[in-house]
Structures are given as C-alpha cells and as structure tokens.
Amino acid sequence: MREIKTGAIVDAVREMCIEANRELPADVADRIRAGGGAEPWPPARDTLEKLVENFEIAHREKIPICQDTGMACVFIELGQDVHLSGIPLAEAVNEGVRRGYAQGFLRKSVVADPLRRRNTGDNTPALLHVDIVPGDQMEILVAPKGFGSENMSRLAMFPPAAGERGVKDFVVETVKMAGPNPCPPIVVGVGIGGSFDRVALLAKKALLRPLDRPHSDPYYAAMEKELLERINALGIGPQGFGGLTTALGVNIETFPTHIAGLPAAVNINCHVSRHAARTL
Amino acid sequence: MTGIEIGAPLAREEALKLRAGDAALISGVLYTARDAAHARLIELLDRGGELPIPITDAIIYYVGPTPAGPGRVIGSAGPTTSYRMDAYAPRLLDIGLRGMIGKGRRSPEVIAGIKRNGGVYFGAIGGAGALMARCVTAAEVVCYDDLGSEAIHRLTVKDFPVTVVIDAHGNDFYEIGVRNYAEGGMKP
C-alpha cells in the first residue's frame, strides 16, 4: 500500500489546467503545421498559418490558446494499491480546477444548473472519471473541453444490421452537419459498442490518444485512416472556407456490446485539442 | 496581415461594398455579447427600454474573453459559435445593428435580416484567440458585470482580421468557398 496525499492532486490538477490551456500537444501542433504545407487552397493555407501563429503566441505570452478554456474533464487511473489521505478525491480535483482557473486567468464557463444557468464562478465542478487499475501509482489527465465542438457531437443506437457501413456513414455525416461550427480543422473521437452511456465515454477517450498512434487492432486502424480520408474529401476545410484539412485525425475506441445493439458516438474536438498528464 | 480596411461603427454604404470572401481589417469600436447578454438586450427591448449600447451601425463581436492577466488589456479573445445568437440577431439588425463577428453558419432568418438591412456577417478565426487579442488596444465593461466573461464589453480594436462570410447581398462564403475549392483552385 502506498500513500498519496490528496494535496498533491490539488497541485497537479492546478498546474495541468494552466498548462493544457497554453501549450498545444506536439502531435496536434505537428498536424496543423503539416496541413498548412499541404493545402492547395489559399484561404485554407492562410488560416492554418494563423493557427500556428496563434499557438506560438499563446506559448510565448503565456495566455490561453483559445478563449473557451472549456470544462475540465479529468481522467484518473488509480492504482488499487494506493491509499489516498486528506480531503476527498473529488474535492481535491475541484480545488485544483478552482485554483488553476483563477491563477491561470482562464475563463469560467460552467453554470451551476443547466436550465437556470448561474455561473459557478470558478469553473467547477470538473467532469471526473476514475478507473481502478493495478499498481501503486496514480495517473491524472486533464483535458479542458470547449463546447463549440462538443455541441456538434452525436450519438446513435444502430441495429446490428447497420454494420460497419452504417457507423462510418454516421461519422462522416456528423462532420458534414457540423460544417464550420466546431472550428475546423477538427479531431474526431469515435466510440463504437458498449451501451448508451459507455459509447459516449469511449468517444471522449478516443480524443485523448495521440494522433500519431493508430488503433492497435489493424482493422480499426484501417478504419481510422479511411474515415480521415473521407472526411477530408468533404472539402469543408479550415474554418469551413474550403480546403483539404477538415480533420487532423480520427481515433476510434471500442467495447463489447449486446447481441441486439450497435451503439456509436462521435465526439468532435477542435484544433485546440488539449490535454496534460501527470503520474503521481 | 492584409485586407480591406474598414471602420467600426460601419455605415450601410460601406457594408454594401463588401463581398463574401473578402479579407477585412477592422479598426474602431466593437461591442461584445454572447447568449446571456443577448437575452437581456431583447428582454429590455420587449419592455420598451433603451439599449445600453449605441446600436446604429454597431458591430457586435460574439466573444467571451479570458480574464486579462497582469499588464494585459485582455486575455484570449476569439469568436464563439454564432448560431446560438440567431434567435436574437434579426431583431437587432432591424433596429440598426450593422455587423456581427463570430464563427459558423447562420439561419435563413439572420441572412434575410442581413439582406433587408444592408448588414454583414464576419467570420473571425475560431480558436485563434491569442492572435486576435493582439488587435485589442482597450477593453472596458459597459454593463451586465454580473455575467463575468459574458458581460458586454467595449473593445477598441486595430486591424482586427476577419473574413466577410455573409455579405449584404446574401452571398455565403461557407458555401462559395467550399464550392470554389471543390471546383479546383479558383481564386476565392
């Protein structure tokens, strides 16, 4: 049994909220740069050049890449041999978010009630997911998620007969419907299988995998590649002004499902596809 | 950065000259408003009240900036998705609003309002808030301070880069741009 004080979680989450909002992960930055080099269409090239300039300014001036600094999605993999001491885990995470969003001059974008809509003023609560895993370490990942892209996401409960084709068409159709709204170039997270609730989580987790790491199953790796090609053939382009670079990547995550079902979910992320991770 | 230089507030005659796909640089005064502020403005109009901003020829920027850090005028300040303001925009256009800056598609009702009034819808680059913040030389809260980032701000901007997405004649660059690109390498 190893002891981790939850105060350390507060600090880690605070730091990651700030870091994730200022520093674009290298895999995403590389794809934006590469996209600009490959664009034949002047408005698209110009937009991608400005996006590179933007994340470079954010890095240099230590300000957020985007003004929508998101809701804080926090994923924890907790080793089962860890004992947590101090304030409760969820409180520690929220305190980290509270401090990070205040000290990092990040935008507070959370309302306490979905219908009555009063801002909580400190960007809490976080959307916390905890998985218990083997070992005596703790992995924390913070992914601030903007809602321009979140709003363009979709979920469908297909009959099994819809098959591979039904799921693929659903993904492409979702991107087409979203058009310029989610700040293309986008990153597309696809969940297939599980249940109604699980498939959405799969799609969200798909967004966390680096873009240069294809699915470990060659069948799904090929599907990721095919979907990316089909999406970029739509011609929506950066900002929706036409072009080659509609998506920077497509990641798929799957889970076993019921004999009667084929759930599918598409979680759209924008080019500001952010996350930071720490191991305690 | 290059583009047609225009001022804000923007006269109708100037708006009429703009064409979908034009790059423009805006200098002058913009007012910020998002969902919550729009709801209040419309409620105010319903009650017969006077708007807290000079609406004639005004350009509203759909943005909720991040707080300004030490020594800064404003934090990150890029556009939010515009369709959420579609329910309110025609009403404001009809009483003098000239331009809107945001990102993403607009409803047929907003496009009709733009045509009817000689307005214009500009797109700023979504997710480039750090870049655009550089063009803001002054920022102050006008009203609705309780809304935090969603309060109405008065922004003074210099060479703020935008693209004309929907012009006063109803042309939509989200359609034209994608079509021209698909047809192969024509100049936008």
Ligand code: SF4
């Ligand atoms: S969709 Fe992404 S890039 Fe666009 S405004 Fe939201 S967080 Fe920023």
